[in-house]
Amino acid sequence: xxxxxxxxxxxxxxxxxxxxxxxxxxxxxxxxxxxxxxxxxxxxxxxxxxxxxxxxxxxxxxxxxxxxxxxxxxxxxxxxxxxxxxxxxxxxxxxxxxxxxxxxxxxxxxxxxxxxxxxxxxxxxxxxxxxxxxxxxxxxxxxxxxxxxxxxxxxxxxxxxxxxxxxxxxxxxxxxxxxxxxxxxxxxxxxxxxxxxxxxxxxxxxxxxxxxxxxxxxxxxxxxxxxxxxxxxxxxxxxxxxxxxxxxxxxxxxxxxxxxxxxxxxxxxxxxxxxxxxxxxxxxxxxxxxxxxxxxxxxxxxxxxxxxxxxxxxxxxxxxxxxxxxxxxxxxxxxxxxxxxxxxxxxxxxxxxxxxxxxxxxxxxxxxxxxxxxxxxxxxxxxxxxxxxxxxxxxxxxxxxxxxxxxxxxxxxxxxxxxxxxxxxxxxxxxxxxxxxxxxxxx
Ligand code: PMP
Numbered sequence: 001x002x003x004x005x006x007x008x009x010x011x012x013x014x015x016x017x018x019x020x021x022x023x024x025x026x027x028x029x030x031x032x033x034x035x036x037x038x039x040x041x042x043x044x045x046x047x048x049x050x051x052x053x054x055x056x057x058x059x060x061x062x063x064x065x066x067x068x069x070x071x072x073x074x075x076x077x078x079x080x081x082x083x084x085x086x087x088x089x090x091x092x093x094x095x096x097x098x099x100x101x102x103x104x105x106x107x108x109x110x111x112x113x114x115x116x117x118x119x120x121x122x123x124x125x126x127x128x129x130x131x132x133x134x135x136x137x138x139x140x141x142x143x144x145x146x147x148x149x150x151x152x153x154x155x156x157x158x159x160x161x162x163x164x165x166x167x168x169x170x171x172x173x174x175x176x177x178x179x180x181x182x183x184x185x186x187x188x189x190x191x192x193x194x195x196x197x198x199x200x201x202x203x204x205x206x207x208x209x210x211x212x213x214x215x216x217x218x219x220x221x222x223x224x225x226x227x228x229x230x231x232x233x234x235x236x237x238x239x240x241x242x243x244x245x246x247x248x249x250x251x252x253x254x255x256x257x258x259x260x261x262x263x264x265x266x267x268x269x270x271x272x273x274x275x276x277x278x279x280x281x282x283x284x285x286x287x288x289x290x291x292x293x294x295x296x297x298x299x300x301x302x303x304x305x306x307x308x309x310x311x312x313x314x315x316x317x318x319x320x321x322x323x324x325x326x327x328x329x330x331x332x333x334x335x336x337x338x339x340x341x342x343x344x345x346x347x348x349x350x351x352x353x354x355x356x357x358x359x360x361x362x363x364x365x366x367x368x369x370x371x372x373x374x375x376x377x378x379x380x381x382x383x384x385x386x387x388x389x390x391x392x393x394x395x396x397x398x399x400x401x402x403x404x405x406x407x408x409x410x411x412x413x414x415x416x417x418x419x420x421x422x423x424x425x426x427x428x429x430x431x432x433x434x435x436x437x438x439x440x441x442x443x
Contacts, residue, residue, distance in 0.1 A: 070390035076411030077278030084317035095309035107306030124263035127291035134272030137282030140300035143169040181225035212244030212255035218358020246276025279314035337410035353434035381427035
């Protein structure tokens with residue numbers, strides 16, 4: 001790209017529906033890893049442009065090898081791994097891709113029971129149950145936990161799967177200001193006071209739902225403060241660790257470990273296997289009674305086909321590597337690497353003058369673009385330089401809070417990160433998104 005004009009040219013042609021246009025990333029084989037043996041953080045990207053007018057593809061073009069700054073592969077387990085991959089292949093041969101049955105009929109293999117024990121002990125809860133999809137874990141479990149007469153108090157930026165589960169539950173829903181424990185307390189106090197003239201227990205139960213790391217903000221949950229408020233008002237707490245489990249904490253045990261919260265203080269721990277573990281599916285961990293209740297009553301456990309065995313094996317293997325049970329210290333190295341990579345990338349972006357959201361240690365780092373017209377300019381500009389980024393806009397964010405969301409992985413090398421920074425800086429200059437003064441170098 002040699003000039004601003006060139007960069008903007010295609011946008012002028014296509015700007016009618018610029019923010020509904022999506023660039024789809026497709027990783028090329030069934031386990032979500034590149035076909036070739038090139039470095040993990042590079043992949044083949046198929047460019048497809050769609051239009052919302054007639055919902056058909058208007059252009060399908062070439063495949064490019066790109067630096068992947070957009071996937072949730074935080075620990076690099078979605079890339080070929082010397083411990084995980086042979087075991088996943090072996091389980092594929094032994095069990096096939098699907099059990100073709102639900103958990104209570106013929107869909108429970110020894111892998112399913114093993115992964116549940118492993119996940120429970122990893123997150124520090126007595127018991128766990130796994131599901132075939134992370135999204136469905138939230139949307140199917142929340143309605144089993146609470147219903148009419150109950151109250152859900154949800155962070156205003158909670159993920160769509162939580163919103164869906166909450167709506168489907170029939171419970172009353174109140175929202176508190178994103179990651180603001182003081183406002184949560186206000187909402188709780190008001191809700192409890194509502195029923196007081198009649199009864200001291202106006203709600204059958206109250207569940208507060210938060211995320212460990214917010215996926216559009218890259219922000220860590222204010223968990224210790226939120227736990228304190230929940231305790232004070234005797235509300236249950238439900239924590240979605242999709243983006244934090246495996247990704248943060250000294251031994252990868254998520255925000256509880258990072259922020260010094262005792263897992264015993266979290267009533268329902270939810271997480272997905274699609275990020276740090278490089279697999280598919282989700283889990284709920286909690287007390288033995290809770291998990292047994294879910295196993296007896298949750299339709300997604302009783303009637304949905306169980307998690308795919310190779311995906312289960314991938315989770316088992318990834319956790320074993322994290323715990324060092326593969327006989328190496330690769331897991332510990334990955335955890336250090338994702339943290340160092342994230343903190344390096346974030347601080348370099350800030351030094352360049354980008355407005356970056358989120359906290360240190362978080363591998364998710366949104367770069368604010370604000371103006372939706374800058375979305376295609378940014379993503380296409382990066383793509384021209386073989387760097388794949390994900391941009392996020394309305395309706396996933398408010399219309400004028402468009403952003404590019406960078407996800408950092410342990411599998412990125414320092415050269416990958418420097419290359420990514422150079423390209424982002426160059427495009428940032430061209431389209432004018434360095435909104436902050438450049439940070440001076442620390443001596
Ligand atoms: N919870 C959160 C916070 C998420 O960000 C996501 C998806 N990124 C999910 C749940 C759904 O998980 P999955 O993609 O594994 O279905």
